Amino acid sequence: MQDFTEELLKLKEHFSLQKKVPMIELPANYPVLDLSNGPVDLDANVFAVAKYAEHRPGQYISEIYNNDRDFHIGLDIIAPVSTDVFAPYTMKILETAYLPADKDYGHCLLGQILWPGRDLFILVGHLAKDVLALGKEKTVLEQGERFAKIGSEAENGGWFPHIHVQFSFLKPEKCDMPGVIRKEDNPYWKSQYPDPRILLGELYRE
Structure with a gap:
């Protein structure tokens, strides 16, 4: 494991000085969800944010999580189906893919952020299927x-409509990242998978 x-x-230091572009155009007063006590009921037209580094017991019960991974290390932006998603920074497209397992990422994109430092990768999950064509174009x-x-739920892995945004200094072998982990298995998770707010701006305060 690397630190x-x-x-x-x-x-x-670098991204504190950079222009921020929202990945999703959020309204002025959007809720910040607390999912540490389980899922919440949401209106289909809601815009909201759900936190990075949040313990979410009882939410990841699909077989792919082995019933023991529940610490969320991405950031979720909730928005209605078909809402536009924008690139936060200039980036190379490395891969687009469809991960069809129940509660996986569905359609997703893996990119590399272009900046002067060490290679930095971004995964955006739960997208509409049109993203697959983008990877070819x-x-x-x-x-x-x-x-x-x-x-939609039919194409995003079976989730309420949102995107999962995650950054990594570790290069993924494919269009995938461990969006939830067993926190005790990886003492370096916070440096390996940086807080998305460093790059996206202060979408919420602790």
């Missing part, structure tokens, strides 16, 4: 470029 604490400090996304839409 990327030094790289994380450089990341914070383009190799680079410009900051602010629309690249996908929010997927």
Whole structure:
């Protein structure tokens, strides 16, 4: 296991000075969800944010989680089906894929953020199926470029409509990242998978 604490400090310094572009255009007063006590009922038209580094017991019961991974290390942005999704920074498209297992990512995109530091990767999950064609048509996304839409439950892995956004200093072998972990298995999770707010802005406060 690798500790990327030094790289994380450089990341914070660099992106504190960079222009932020929202991945989803949120209304002025959106709720910040607390999912530590289980799922919440949401209206289909709601815009909201759900937290990074949150213990979510009882939510990841699909076989792919082995009933023991429930610590969420991405950030969720909830929005209605077909809402546009924009590139937060200029990035290379490495892969698009469809992960069909129940409660997996469904349609997703793996990219590499272009910045002066160590390689940094981004996974965006739970997208509409149109993103698959994007991977064949383009190799680079410009900051602010629309690249996908929010997927429906039928195409996003069986979830309420949202995107899962996760960053990693570790290069994934495929279009996938461990969105939830057993916290005790990895003492370096916080530096390996940086808080998305470092790059996306302060979408919520603790």
